[in-house]
Amino acid sequence: MANNNLPTRLYRAKQVRELDRVAIEEQGIPGFTLMRRAAKAAFTILLAQYPEPEKLTIFCGTGNNGGDGYAMASLARQRGLEVALIQCGDAGKISGDALQARQHALQDGVEVTDFSADLVIEQGVIIDALLGTGLSGDVRGVSAEAIGLINSLDLPVLAVDIPSGLCSDAGRVLGNALYADHTVSFIGLKQGLLTGAGPDYTGALHFHDLSVPETVFQQVASSSERLDLPQLLAQLPARQASAHKGHFGHVMVTGGDSGMAGAAAMASQAACRVGAGLISCATRPEHIPAIIARSPEVMAHGVISGQEIEPLLAAASVVVVGPGLGQGAWGEQLLQKVAELTVPLVVDADALNLLAAGRVIKNRQRDNWILTPHPGEAARLLGCSTAEVQQDRFAAAAELQRRYGGAVILKGAGTLVADDENSQVGLCPYGNPGMATGGMGDVLSGVLGALLAQGFSPAQAARLGVCLHATAGDRAAVQGQRGMMATDLLPHLRTLINQLA
Template identity: 60%
Template sequence: MNTTKPLRCGDDLPTALYTAAQVRELDRLAMAQQGIAGFTLMRRAGRAAFEQLLRCWPEAGRRQPIVIVCGCGNNAGDGYVMASLAKQYGLAVSVLQVGDASRLQGDALLARQRALQDAVSVQAFTPGIVLEDAVVVDAILGTGLNGPVRAPQLEAINWLNQLSLPVLAVDVPSGLCSDTGQILGEAVNADITVSFIGLKQGLLTAAGPDVAGDVYFDGLGTMTPTYAAVDHQCERLLLSKCLSILPGRRLSSHKGSHGHVLVIGGDTGMGGAAIMAAEASARCGAGLVSCATQPNHTAAFISRSPEIMANGVVSGQELEPLLVHPSVLVLGPGLGKRPWGEQLLQQAYNSGKPMVVDADALNMISAGRVLKKPYRSDWLLTPHPAEAARLLGCSTEQVQANRFAAVRELQQRYGGAVILKGAGSLVASDEAALSLCSYGNPGMATGGMGDVLSGVLGALLAQGLTVAEAAKLGVCLHAYAGDIAAQQGMCGTMASDLIPVLRRIINGGIQ
């Protein structure tokens, strides 16, 4: 039933993100170090999901029956625990068993036996079952999926998605790869997902936000030493924490104290991209902002933002003297792919200045005509999936199939820091762990958003942040501003709507 909406993934969720294998190790350690029996963990998981179900749908089991769809693994065990609890609470509950129940083993089998002892109604799932009104629990597959969903689970997922009823997914929506966020054939479209022990990284990127709905978490009583023993490789970013790294301003500071950003771009007909990037830099604290653009765009700069020093250039040679004073370059917004843009890219790269690289500058780098084997430690690349695919020489589908692997490969191949944009934007740098931004919403899927982001990043670099620090803070600022702008409605949000919001956020205006 899940409809398009921003992912509820607030600061109450943990920041450490895990793969399925890492969570299995957390399970093992919790049992070994803390003496927790496996069935005890299963009962805790079932109770956590059941209590969340009642919080979200207080009338479940009263005015609406609860229907729990169970598969043949441990995920099904959690579902059977939920069924027993509902029965003990006197609620209307039943189970649909997908697949051969004789395949259930260990704790999951014990949970099924307990549910049958509690007189829970269990019947075999068939695609022809009619269900008109219920709260449905998806306990079909969980995290163990490593290939495309097959029958009968595939039939159950398709049936469930056609019901238009509220759905709670246990641990992860069935059919979603919990490691990558890729849908493996088909996936349950849930309204809420309750994740256990370790928050699964695939819930928050790629297709994960499309199918997970609101994400909740319960550690099931796992203690800190257990988490310390498993080295996770991805961290969820918190805006409040990222903002703390932004340096304060001395009373004696002046415009030269906060850096000079030069935006390079705005080929004919694309001057707006460069203007938005320059304005975002100014609103995010750069002391000076200038722009090198096509001469016919300078009047627009002056009329819209007189604070920005607009310079018309017709060649790379004319750009060269403008590269002396800036501390940071933002290269790409509206740059185009004509010889004009190629000359500016070459001059900017050869200047040795730290830079943010976006849009057509990335496409020219991937084409390989202007720069040979480009690699730098002081630049920040911001590709969307299609640009990332061109940089890696693969397809967009391959990038999206494993965004974590893609952003790591981009950083290893090109250096510096890389932001792989999209739902659940990822940041890679020389640091061991990746970072994931869980802010943002579908209203930001409009032209110019990337130009605003590149300007934000340029301002942060100009104020002394490293490329890794700027990438983390910048992607959070940008996405959070998009969330605030979308409060007036996601449809119709424009990139320029974010610019005044950015100023409020960077000055501590977190809502």
């Protein structure tokens, strides 16, 4: 679930270093001052979460992240807390602001112990100040040992700036990473904390800009954007008193092969709940009674060939293709007819797999569709492995959009949206693990179709749609994440699009 107090601007490590440089060299803020501000911010959050820690054990590396740890140790000593500082790596390599922080800590009476694998820690809070954003390769040596030890402890952990071993740019684990209960990020919020494996290791995410002037941020462009649902919903116009169903589009859901009727049914229901004027569903004839019984508002049509769907498609202003489509001859025929249309499309599930195979859709790029791959489907579309997609989800989303056009939604923890209207990839900060269940993608497809039908561009629909869908998931999860079903989102979708609009 999202922390709405976080900034919308997200950065890669290189850009954060540039923010530091501008603040120091052009704004005249000493680097040691920034380090002390970071320590104070982290220490304040530490005490807010753990008001009476029995002991603080601070693991420090040899870089500026370690310097933050030394500065926190000084603050803890000044407050009268018991502090143990564990130096990981050769202290002789510490230099600059970090060295100054170390000297201050020693003057304040902080006792420093070199790391040992047989170190025993039985109480208190762990502070991770081992490795920061400068890490490029896999964690090795004493840092890897320290991370392993900390992860083996049943004690709360606060990470300074970023959990050690996590790639701040892409959210992937660099060999081994530390599991934090809280992470305090500084100056520029690192995009890798919010997607991929990032949420698994970050815990509760906090941010402090270290009182750096806004002019600094204006000089360094961010790399991506944290999406905000209320801002996106503000684009939804009020309905006129004279409105009728024809003003809000006609969504045609195409899919539901044998054994997968539910996928088409859920997509159709979601389109209803998000405000499309008319909803049709083209599916296997044997599925019609079940769909009508569930949603009599849906105009369900049984089709057995691509030829039979042609007159139905002629009435649609938007087509959602893929939920339960299958990759057999029936699905291929329906997709072929859909691909001939010029209306906006939502392409999901097996329609994406057929697109990747290249057997059906010859024009593999258009500006009025939304593609919704999960990492496995994205890998097939890009001709690479799922692991390669997850290595840098931001780059994968951008490459998908470059190749296929329109808007691309790369699903997963920290869902990403790349489109042709915004220069930056958008990151959805909402959602929860309870949504890892069958049918969630079908509901999303229906949401997207309904937004397109109401006049949103693919970029607008994709950004709003993922946030609306994920927030509905968060509301459904109030009753517990385990056991959530995709249809649990439906009543929340309607409430959200009306209450927040």
